[in-house]
Amino acid sequence: MKNTLQEIKDKLSGDSSISEDKKNELLSLLDELEGEMGNVGSGDQMNNISSHVKRTTEEVIKEEKNPDLIEKALNDLRDSVTEFEVSHPKLFEKVNNISAMLASMGI
Numbered sequence: 001m002k003n004t005l006q007e008i009k010d011k012l013s014g015d016s017s018i019s020e021d022k023k024n025e026l027l028s029l030l031d032e033l034e035g036e037m038g039n040v041g042s043g044d045q046m047n048n049i050s051s052h053v054k055r056t057t058e059e060v061i062k063e064e065k066n067p068d069l070i071e072k073a074l075n076d077l078r079d080s081v082t083e084f085e086v087s088h089p090k091l092f093e094k095v096n097n098i099s100a101m102l103a104s105m106g107i
Helices: 002-014 020-037 043-061 067-084 089-106
Strands: none
Touching: 002 020, 002 043, 020 043, 020 089, 043 067, 043 089, 067 089
C-alpha cells in the first residue's frame, strides 16, 4: 500500500500537465488518505484501494485522456471503499475527495 501511494506521489510530482496548486492539493489528499488507511482494515483491502487510486490517477494524467476509462476507474475506486462507508467514514470521505478532484481534472 505505501509503495503504491508513493508511486502515485512520484508520478504526480513529475507530471507537468497538472498545475502546481492542483498537484499540491492532490498530494496533500494522498497524505491524508495514507494516514487514514493505516488505521483501517486488512492489508489486502488497503492494497485494493491504493491500486484503484493509482489506476485512476494514471488515467487522469495520461496525455491522451479517454473519458470512458477515467469514468470506469473512478467508479471502481468509489466501489472499492463502499464497504467502509459506515464503519470508517473518514476513509470513505478521503477517497471521495480524491475521486472528486481527479474527476474534475480528467473530464
